[in-house]
Each structure stands twice: as C-alpha cells, then as structure tokens.
Amino acid sequence: MTPSHPLYDAMISGDAEAARCVTVRTLAEGVAPLSLVNDYMIPAMEDAGKRFAAGEYFVPDLLIRARAMKTAMAILRPLLVAAQIKSAGRVVLGTVNGDVHDIGKNLVGAMLEGCGFEVVDLGVNVSPEKFIAAINERNPHIVGMSALLTSTMYSMKTTIDAMVQAGVRDKVKVLIGGAPVTRQFAQEIGADGSSNNAVGAVAVAKMAMGLQIESTAGVYWRTA
Amino acid sequence: MTDPVQNETVSDRNSRLYDERLRRYVTAMRNGKPDRIPMRPFVAEFAAKYAGYTCQEVTHDYEKAFAAARKCAADFDWDAVVGNMVYVWTGLTQAIGLKYYGVPGIDVPPDTGFQYHEPSEENAFMQPDDYDALIADPTAFLFNVWLPRVSSDVAPIGSPATYRNNLSFLKGGMAMWNYFMGFGRQVDLLRTESGTVHAISGILKAPMDILADKLRGYVGLCMDLHERPEKVRKACEALAPHLLHVALSGADPQKNVPITIWMHRGCVPFVSYKHFNEIYWPTLKPIVLEIWRRGHQTLFYAEGKWGAHLDAFAELPDGSIIYHVDQDDVFEVHKKIGHKFAISGGIPNVLLSFGKPKEIREYCKKVIDSVARDGGYIMDASAIMQNDMSVENMRAWTEFTHEYGVY
Numbered sequence: 001m002t003p004s005h006p007l008y009d010a011m012i013s014g015d016a017e018a019a020r021c022v023t024v025r026t027l028a029e030g031v032a033p034l035s036l037v038n039d040y041m042i043p044a045m046e047d048a049g050k051r052f053a054a055g056e057y058f059v060p061d062l063l064i065r066a067r068a069m070k071t072a073m074a075i076l077r078p079l080l081v082a083a084q085i086k087s088a089g090r091v092v093l094g095t096v097n098g099d100v101h102d103i104g105k106n107l108v109g110a111m112l113e114g115c116g117f118e119v120v121d122l123g124v125n126v127s128p129e130k131f132i133a134a135i136n137e138r139n140p141h142i143v144g145m146s147a148l149l150t151s152t153m154y155s156m157k158t159t160i161d162a163m164v165q166a167g168v169r170d171k172v173k174v175l176i177g178g179a180p181v182t183r184q185f186a187q188e189i190g191a192d193g194s195s196n197n198a199v200g201a202v203a204v205a206k207m208a209m210g211l212q213i214e215s216t217a218g219v220y221w222r223t224a
Numbered sequence: 225m226t227d228p229v230q231n232e233t234v235s236d237r238n239s240r241l242y243d244e245r246l247r248r249y250v251t252a253m254r255n256g257k258p259d260r261i262p263m264r265p266f267v268a269e270f271a272a273k274y275a276g277y278t279c280q281e282v283t284h285d286y287e288k289a290f291a292a293a294r295k296c297a298a299d300f301d302w303d304a305v306v307g308n309m310v311y312v313w314t315g316l317t318q319a320i321g322l323k324y325y326g327v328p329g330i331d332v333p334p335d336t337g338f339q340y341h342e343p344s345e346e347n348a349f350m351q352p353d354d355y356d357a358l359i360a361d362p363t364a365f366l367f368n369v370w371l372p373r374v375s376s377d378v379a380p381i382g383s384p385a386t387y388r389n390n391l392s393f394l395k396g397g398m399a400m401w402n403y404f405m406g407f408g409r410q411v412d413l414l415r416t417e418s419g420t421v422h423a424i425s426g427i428l429k430a431p432m433d434i435l436a437d438k439l440r441g442y443v444g445l446c447m448d449l450h451e452r453p454e455k456v457r458k459a460c461e462a463l464a465p466h467l468l469h470v471a472l473s474g475a476d477p478q479k480n481v482p483i484t485i486w487m488h489r490g491c492v493p494f495v496s497y498k499h500f501n502e503i504y505w506p507t508l509k510p511i512v513l514e515i516w517r518r519g520h521q522t523l524f525y526a527e528g529k530w531g532a533h534l535d536a537f538a539e540l541p542d543g544s545i546i547y548h549v550d551q552d553d554v555f556e557v558h559k560k561i562g563h564k565f566a567i568s569g570g571i572p573n574v575l576l577s578f579g580k581p582k583e584i585r586e587y588c589k590k591v592i593d594s595v596a597r598d599g600g601y602i603m604d605a606s607a608i609m610q611n612d613m614s615v616e617n618m619r620a621w622t623e624f625t626h627e628y629g630v631y
C-alpha cells in the first residue's frame with residue numbers, strides 16, 4: 001500500500017521546496033517528527049530504491065528524490081536528536097585513499113539516510129587514519145568504504161588492517177562497495193559485507209544491525 | 225626456406241614491423257581479419273611503474289612519461305599504444321593555475337595517479353543561470369566566464385588585469401605548445417625506435433558529457449535534466465559544432481587511426497532512456513556521422529555499461545566506429561553489433577591486475593574463440609591500466625594473445 005500524504009508525494013516527485021513546506025506545516029499541525037520519517041520518507045526512498053533496482057529509475061531520479069529527502073531531513077534531524085530518538089544505526093562513510101569517485105558513495109549515503117540511518121560522510125580520499133579517528137570520535141555501528149579503481153580497492157584492505165592495528169576493528173561492522181568490488185574480494189580482505197548497488201547497501205547495513213530485510217539481491221554478508 | 229628478415233638493420237626491422245602492425249591494427253578496426261589479433265593496451269600509470277618512475281615523476285615531466293611509454297612499446301610486442309596516457313602535465317596545469325586537476329606529489333600522494341576534482345554542485349564552474357550565455361555563444365562563454373573560474377591566475381572579465389593574469393597566458397601558451405609538439409615527436413619516435421603505431425588521434429566528447437564533466441558537474445546536470453531539460457538540449461546543440469571541430473583538428477591526416485570518444489555519463493544508470501534518446505544521442509550522432517563522412521573512424525570508449533543502447537549505435541554506418549567494451553558483456557556485444565563494427569577490450573582489469581596468468585589465458589581464450597573468431601577484434605583491457613597492473617600478468621597476457629591470436 002502506498003501512503004498518501006503530501007510529504008510522500010513531494011519526495012516521489014523530487015520537489016524539494018514542497019518537501020520543506022509540507023514538513024514545516026505538518027510539524028506545526030502537531031505530527032510527530034518520527035512518524036513523518038517512518039510513515040512517508042522511508043517508504044518514499046524505499047520505493048525509489050526498488051524502482052532503481054528494477055531498472056525503472058536512474059541515478060538522476062534518485063538524486064532529485066534524495067535532495068527532497070535531505071531538505072526535509074535538515075528540519076527533522078535536530079528534532080529527532082532533541083527527542084533522543086535513535087536512528088536505525090550510525091554509518092561512517094567515505095571513498096578510500098587515492099580515489100575521488102563519489103557519485104556511488106553519495107547515493108549509498110542518501111539511501112541509507114532516507115531509510116533511517118544516520119550518515120557521517122567523510123568525503124573522498126579518506127585515509128585509514130581518518131576512518132579510525134571517525135570511529136573513535138563518532139562511535140558508528142558501521143563503517144562503509146567505497147572504491148571505484150582497481151588501483152585503490154586495496155586501500156580498503158589497508159584500512160581494515162589499520163583498524164585491526166588500532167584495536168577498533170571489532171567495534172564496527174565494515175561494509176564495502178564500488179564497481180570493482182566482488183564478494184570474493186570482500187571475503188579476502190575481511191569485510192563484513194558488500195553490495196554492488198545502493199539498495200543492496202541499505203539491505204546489508206540492516207543485516208549489520210540485525211534488522212529484517214526483504215531481499216538479499218546483490219548483497220554479500222559474511223557467514224559465521 | 226630463407227628467413228627474409230636475416231641481416232635486417234634495426235631501422236629496416238622497425239619500419240617492417242610498423243607496416244605489419246599498422247596493417248594488422250587497421251584491418252581489425254575495419255572489421256576485417258588480419259594475420260593475427262592486434263594488441264593495443266591503454267597503459268597509463270602502468271608504463272610509469274614498468275619504467276621505474278613514480279606517478280609524480282611522469283606527471284611533472286612529460287619526457288619521462290613519453291620515455292616510459294616508449295620503453296613499454298619496445299619491450300612488449302604490442303601493435304599500438306598511446307604516446308602518453310598519463311596525459312596531465314604539471315607544467316601546463318600550473319602555468320595557468322588549473323583548479324580541476326589533483327597532481328601527484330602536490331595534491332595527492334606521489335605514487336597515486338593524477339585526479340580530476342569535480343566541484344560540489346554549489347561551486348560548479350557553470351551555474352544554472354549561465355545556460356543562456358552558453359547557448360548564445362559557447363566560445364565567448366568559455367573564454368569570458370568559464371576560463372577565469374577554472375584558473376586561479378586568469379582575472380575575471382571586467383576586473384583589472386593582474387601580472388599573474390598576463391603571465392598565465394604566456395606561460396600557458398608556451399606550455400601547451402611545447403607539450404603538444406612533444407606528442408608529434410613521440411609519434412615519430414614510437415615508429416622509428418620500435419615500429420609501434422600511435423593508437424589514436426583526435427579527441428571527442430559527447431556534448432552532454434562536456435556539460436557534465438567540465439561545466440555543470442554530474443549532479444548539477446542531473447538537476448538540470450529534471451528542471452530545465454530544454455536548456456540542456458539547446459546547450460548540447462550549441463556545443464556540438466565546436467566538439468566536431470576539436471575532434472577533426474586532431475585527427476590522423478592519413479585516416480588510419482581513429483578519433484576517440486571518451487564516453488562518460490550517457491549510459492545506464494547515469495541518465496534515463498528518455499534523456500539518452502532525446503538529448504545524449506541526437507546531439508552526438510550527427511558528430512560521429514560527420515566524422516565518418518570525412519573519412520575517419522571513431523573509437524567508442526564506452527566506459528561503464530552501454531549495452532542498453534546498442535540498437536542506437538547500430539544506426540551508424542557499418543565500420544564507422546570501433547566499439548570498446550568496459551563493463552558490458554563482450555560476448556553479448558559481439559552478438560548484437562559484431563557484424564557491423566569491430567570490438568576492442570572486454571578483459572576485466574581486476575582479472576588482469578590480480579588474477580593468475582592461467583586465469584587470464586583462460587578468459588582471453590574464450591574471448592578470442594568467440595568474439596575474435598572472424599577478425600574485427602583488438603585486444604585491450606576493459607579500462608585504463610594503472611599501476612596496479614602486474615608486470616608478470618602483462619607478459620603472460622601479451623604472449624598468449626600472440627600465440628593464440630594467430631588466424
């Protein structure tokens with residue numbers, strides 16, 4: 001069933017201005033921030049994700065919806081924090097050292113955020129030291145790494161090794177992705193999970209949090 | 225039987241090799257069957273590594289980059305290479321203070337390949353309200369508005385000319401002249417030193433790719449496709465004649481080697497079928513047709529997955545393009561368009577960099593047996609080869625192609 005609400009509609013049509021207005025208005029009417037997120041925003045982003053996975057939506061379709069989502073989220077986030085409402089999980093996300101490709105990583109970040117996760121985006125060219133500092137400072141549940149080049153994919157291994165060295169590896173689940181990443185590679189470098197698309201990234205992040213998921217298409221999750 | 229190449233001088237040998245290789249390479253590109261499969265690996269940072277240079281060295285000093293490419297050409301028996309795939313030269317980027325390159329040893333670690341910085345949406349080099357100016361006069365827009373934005377030295381129009389501004393044009397002009405003249409000599413040296421063909425000549429970008437890569441940024445372009453698609457289409461139409469001109473001005477006068485189009489953002493999942501069919505392709509196709517009318521082939525370096533658009537490409541005249549496979553299924557591509565166009569690439573970089581020689585041989589055998597069976601195939605990796613490519617695998621791959629690729 002698709003929820004019928006102007007916020008859902010604004011997200012689906014990618015209308016950021018409408019998303020902002022509706023959010024402000026609905027809050028003023030006394031609707032709880034969390035219900036806006038759970039009832040309209042997450043379903044809208046999940047719907048967009050499904051259509052993307054089915055080849056019906058393309059990256060621009062996701063980007064304009066993500067923009068509407070972020071506009072509403074900017075208003076809602078402080079309220080959720082003030083009400084001490086927990087997100088689905090905190091994810092530190094970055095493109096590894098030597099790599100500046102971030103379109104895929106940003107989509108993953110937007111989908112995660114749209115599906116109820118809190119995302120700390122470290123940007124591109126992120127060194128192992130920066131990932132480790134972020135683990136210590138932000139206490140994430142999940143670290144997500146992205147690499148698009150065969151020449152940088154091993155930075156993911158270097159980063160995991162450095163996390164082991166620094167004694168923080170076991171504090172987090174490590175998820176990886178990007179075009180050259182395969183499940184074998186994820187296994188080989190000791191990541192917990194991987195996915196080859198943004199919808200699968202949400203699924204694998206949910207698995208990392210012990211949450212239920214609908215489909216495991218395009219997802220690798222370490223067993224045992 | 226007497227060996228015809230006995231007592232051959234080095235220069236005779238190289239000129240014989242050059243003729244053989246050129247014939248082989250061109251025959252395959254015209255979708256014919258040469259004596260054996262030509263090999264044309266696009267080696268970038270691999271060449272530096274093989275020749276013992278860091279990424280910083282070859283980026284700072286193009287003579288080292290040229291020397292590295294020639295060393296590879298001399299040591300591996302390849303038919304064609306590019307004179308320098310690490311094409312960014314610090315001398316030129318610094319001469320005019322170009323903002324969009326990350327240079328090894330300055331902006332990125334010394335042994336990381338150069339990078340291209342795409343500004344955030346808010347800082348894009350072209351803003352949404354610049355469309356009308358670009359559409360009205362692309363050249364004026366690039367000179368008057370875009371150039372000062374991408375350069376830290378060029379003073380914006382209307383502001384006082386600074387000393388740095390004046391010098392930047394002098395330095396930039398000289399740097400460009402030196403570097404581009406260097407390419408001419410490099411092409412000659414490849415021929416005379418090792419009998420190797422320069423693989424490509426002339427650069428094309430699709431109008432929409434130029435918008436995304438150098439003007440609006442990809443995210444900005446996505447917003448524009450949603451909010452002002454008509455302006456995007458008009459801008460692409462306005463850019464097309466300029467891009468055609470740039471491509472032809474660098475083309476091979478002998479009409480042997482192709483103009484290359486580096487295809488970035490028109491594929492799945494970057495733009496929808498609608499935007500491909502209504503903007504990307506209608507503003508690119510006439511350029512490719514005109515290039516063909518002037519007697520040049522275009523190498524479609526189809527980065528990513530373009531399989532959904534093969535029917536559109538098949539509208540082009542037979543032989544007008546060479547289709548390079550990156551993440552597409554090379555066997556499927558061959559089935560669909562192999563009767564019309566030659567195909568190159570399709571050997572995954574992950575396999576070449578990190579696989580075992582045996583795995584590489586097995587995969588290449590499959591490709592040769594099926595895709596290259598009747599000719600019309602040029603051996604290459606799926607993507608540009610950086611310094612992760614192993615030397616051992618490069619040897620195994622080259623040897624196998626020569627052994628098994630004989631028709």
Ligand code: B12
Pocket residue numbers: 059098099100101102103104105107108144145146147148149150151175176177178179180194195196197198199200201204268337338339340341342488489526527528529550573606607608609610
């Ligand atoms: C756009 C692009 C660029 C842009 C990047 C702009 C930006 N802001 O990101 C620019 C122009 C800057 C660029 C530069 C370069 N690029 Co580039 N680039 C591409 C291109 C065309 C698309 C990549 C992309 O955005 N894909 C779309 C997104 C949506 O997909 P994705 O990234 O795979 O992400 C999805 C999944 O992988 C997954 N995912 C991603 N991250 C994560 C993380 C987690 C945790 C999870 C779970 C999932 C996940 O979900 C995402 C969404 O569905 C590809 C070719 C192609 N079409 O794939 C080449 C490509 C990746 N580039 C390549 C190269 C060689 C380069 C350069 C070295 C070229 C050069 N010499 O200039 C530089 C290197 C710069 C550097 N050091 O990083 C090669 C890599 C070859 C190789 N050996 O691996 C490719 C394959 C092109 C080619 N065929 O040669 N590039």
